[in-house]
Amino acid sequence: MGLGIKERNKIAKRAAAEISNGMLVNLGIGIPSLIPNHLIHAHDVMFHAENGLVGMGSAPDKGKEDAHLCNAGGQPITIRDGASYCESTIAFGMIRRGLVDITILGALQVSEAGDLANWIVPGSRVPGMGGAMELAAKAKKVIVLMEHTDNTGMSKIVETCTLPLTAQKCVHMIITQLGVFSVTRAGLLLTDIFAASSISEIRNKTAGSFTVSDNIHILQE
Amino acid sequence: MSANTFGKICRFEDVAHLFKDHQSILYGGFGGVGTPPGLINLILETGIKHLTLIGNDTGFPDIGIGKLVTGRRAKKIIASHIGSNPNAGSLMNKGELKVEFCPQGTLAERIRAGGMGLGGILTDIGIDADIVREGKQTVKLGDELYLVEPALTGDIAIVYAEMADSYGNLIFDKTARNTNPIVAMAGKITIVEAKHIVPVGSMDPEDIIVPGAFVNHIIPSKGVDWKWAWE
Numbered sequence: 001m002g003l004g005i006k007e008r009n010k011i012a013k014r015a016a017a018e019i020s021n022g023m024l025v026n027l028g029i030g031i032p033s034l035i036p037n038h039l040i041h042a043h044d045v046m047f048h049a050e051n052g053l054v055g056m057g058s059a060p061d062k063g064k065e066d067a068h069l070c071n072a073g074g075q076p077i078t079i080r081d082g083a084s085y086c087e088s089t090i091a092f093g094m095i096r097r098g099l100v101d102i103t104i105l106g107a108l109q110v111s112e113a114g115d116l117a118n119w120i121v122p123g124s125r126v127p128g129m130g131g132a133m134e135l136a137a138k139a140k141k142v143i144v145l146m147e148h149t150d151n152t153g154m155s156k157i158v159e160t161c162t163l164p165l166t167a168q169k170c171v172h173m174i175i176t177q178l179g180v181f182s183v184t185r186a187g188l189l190l191t192d193i194f195a196a197s198s199i200s201e202i203r204n205k206t207a208g209s210f211t212v213s214d215n216i217h218i219l220q221e
Numbered sequence: 222m223s224a225n226t227f228g229k230i231c232r233f234e235d236v237a238h239l240f241k242d243h244q245s246i247l248y249g250g251f252g253g254v255g256t257p258p259g260l261i262n263l264i265l266e267t268g269i270k271h272l273t274l275i276g277n278d279t280g281f282p283d284i285g286i287g288k289l290v291t292g293r294r295a296k297k298i299i300a301s302h303i304g305s306n307p308n309a310g311s312l313m314n315k316g317e318l319k320v321e322f323c324p325q326g327t328l329a330e331r332i333r334a335g336g337m338g339l340g341g342i343l344t345d346i347g348i349d350a351d352i353v354r355e356g357k358q359t360v361k362l363g364d365e366l367y368l369v370e371p372a373l374t375g376d377i378a379i380v381y382a383e384m385a386d387s388y389g390n391l392i393f394d395k396t397a398r399n400t401n402p403i404v405a406m407a408g409k410i411t412i413v414e415a416k417h418i419v420p421v422g423s424m425d426p427e428d429i430i431v432p433g434a435f436v437n438h439i440i441p442s443k444g445v446d447w448k449w450a451w452e
Binding site for chain 1: 251252253254255277278281300301302303304305310313314320322324325326327329330333344345346347349350351352353383393394395396397398399400401402403430445449450451452
């Protein structure tokens with residue numbers, strides 16, 4: 001299971017294109033954490049961390065880590081100018097009030113309607129929801145980055161989620177190593193495909209139904 | 222060390238008798254960052270068990286509250302995330318640890334409500350999630366449906382602060398603040414492990430995050446005795 005670093009970076013690069021200057025953005029762990037490396041034009045972005053920080057910077061140099069300055073995944077970070085610390089209720093107040101412009105997170109399943117399941121596989125994987133329920137329900141835009149299929153080859157894009165939901169009808173965009181979907185009122189719309197994949201490959205690997213955009217973008221890798 | 226006018230400054234051994242089996246223990250910290258290392262070790266040394274632990278997450282196996290989970294001191298934990306401590310998941314799957322999952326922001330507000338003397342909070346977070354909604358009352362205000370999430374307090378709250386004065390006024394350090402201020406306010410007894418302890422009057426009142434009125438005991442920290450996950 002798992003995508004190689006090249007594939008992960010290609011997904012992160014496409015996601016980075018959704019971010020613009022002035023935004024307040026929350027990144028999940030995994031592929032989303034690669035996104036800051038791909039922000040070419042957006043220099044004035046405030047990254048939000050659920051553990052109480054607005055204005056996260058890059059990773060520190062080796063040996064310069066501060067045990068009291070970490071992201072929500074427990075990894076050492078730095079801060080940028082304009083950063084502020086706060087306690088947990090305030091970090092989540094910003095989320096519930098809808099002040100987070102984009103949240104980018106991983107998923108176990110996403111349905112055609114944009115339902116998200118990403119916090120528990122009953123009986124086996126039970127990490128817990130962390131802050132995902134607040135982020136998924138309240139961020140202005142929810143982008144899911146994930147491998148297109150699970151480790152048994154099953155589509156993670158499904159007609160209806162079979163796993164417990166994180167939030168209903170919350171996902172706006174799905175980016176996988178094969179392509180990009182928008183969640184619309186009419187269902188999923190395939191808007192971009194990576195050059196190495198094809199619409200027929202995506203059809204074969206996607207359990208949910210989708211339509212293909214009339215002006216589909218081909219993403220060079 | 223400073224003049225102990227309020228009698229709050231003490232040693233770890235002075236508070237050991239406060240810890241008992243079956244207590245609920247609220248703990249500050251996020252992924253172990255900001256969890257008081259000396260108080261965790263003290264709890265391990267007292268040998269108490271059957272605890273209900275209430276805090277953001279279960280730390281890592283040998284970091285933060287994770288040491289109490291790994292040491293099988295808890296019968297129940299109320300947390301938002303247990304993924305970084307595989308021992309928590311395996312004890313849960315074996316039926317040896319009851320886990321109540323609570324969305325992170327809701328958990329923080331429930332603790333804050335406990336500290337503020339409120340009965341609970343109303344929120345729509347988790348209303349679509351059966352595991353969160355199960356067994357909870359709902360309230361309709363106008364057109365909106367909310368879950369009633371009860372306040373949380375603890376028999377003892379354990380807190381890590383960067384600096385305390387002898388009254389217990391607290392200042393925190395960077396992201397080690399996290400849940401510590403709300404936890405400090407929600408304990409029936411609040412014990413603070415502080416990196417620096419200073420005389421009253423030496424902190425700027427504008428900088429103080431938690432007023433000392435909430436704090437019962439202040440103990441000088443000896444620092445962490447674990448390696449961080451990234452080390």
